[in-house]
Amino acid sequence: CHDIPGHGEDAPAGSELSDYGDKRLEDLDFGPRADIPRSVESWTLLKLLEPRAFGGELFMPRPYLSREEALAVTGFLLGLTKERIPDSLRPGRPFPFEAAGEAGKIIRDRRCLTCHSLGRRGGDFAPELDFEGSRVNPSWLESFLKEPTSIRPRLVQMPQLQLPVPEVRTLVRFFQYAARKDDLESLPPLGKGEVPLDQARGARLLEEKGCLACHKWKEKGGILGADIEKAGERLRPGFVYHWILDPRGADRDSMCPRSGMSHREAAFLARFLTGGKKP
Known part of the structure; x- marks a missing residue:
């Protein structure tokens, strides 16, 4: 209807x-x-x-x-909203800049900013890359750039660029050291007696907070969002924590609504989804 x-x-x-x-x-x-x-x-x-x-x-x-x-x-x-926060009101967003050196040349030659944005420049078809180094694990990024795989099944996927290994490693180093934000990497300690890999508690939070409306976990859930069962391979725990608390604060183009989780719940779930890894 x-x-x-x-x-x-x-x-x-x-x-x-x-x-x-x-x-x-x-x-x-x-x-x-x-x-x-x-x-x-x-x-x-x-x-x-x-x-x-x-x-x-x-x-x-x-x-x-x-x-x-x-x-x-x-x-x-x-999460179905037309609201978009103006760049001028986003705290901590970087001023406009262009990536320099070898990485900048690769980004220009490969036309990465046709789809992605970096430093307020580029497209809005794919995720922004301003804080990619704080978001993803370097090892995952290297594997992904060599052979892009599906992250969100319902969206158009990144093309196979056939990047040479030296270019891949140059881009990984650039994002690892230049595209970072410390505020997105902090992760509070767990409370006394909390276990980071408590399966029952993790599954219950995912269901109660509506995460499975879009995300998939253990063959349950939606397909609009990324498969969070594989989050630990791709994402860093600190970023996941801040994403859970404020999706649009971590990614300005996110369609994910606030879940209403407490800081304690978010700290637990960030560790649960990333396999108990340290920030």
Whole structure:
């Protein structure tokens, strides 16, 4: 019934959901329900669980979702937003610059900035590279540049550039030392008695916080986001921690909504997803 660009055909029967995450509290009718918190998140969750909870004359059928499924859909819907923070309001973003030396020549010759951006220059089709050194493990980056593989199945993948090994290693060194931000690499210690690889707790957090609406874990979850079961191969623990707390603070073009996790939960999950590695 609902139209979400990129997902199926136009469906005019229901309201469009492409900017659902931009809804304001005053846009919602809580009707007689005074027993739930006044928030977009709470309204959406109850609407999915009980479509006619706010009025019997509504036509939406009951989808019979479990609470975990409803939480996952709620997280996905809140991530559908047209909001983009202006560069001028982004703290700590680098001033415009061009990569120099051998790495700069490779980036220009290979036209990397046709899709990626670096130092506020380039395209917006692929992830920005300003802090790539703080985001990914150097060993993974080297393997990926030699032979790009799928990260997000539903998106167009990076082409096979057939880069010579010397060029690959030059780019890895450049990102490892020049494209960094210390604030994205810090990771608080775990609390007393916490175990970084507690499988039950990790799986529970992923489900309760809606992560599996887009990401895949142990053959469960969505395919819009990256496969987080392989996060430890690709991402650094400190970056994962900051990503969980504030996705758009870590990556300005991220569509991932805030999960509402506490700092303690985020610190645990960052270690859980990256195999207990140190920052």
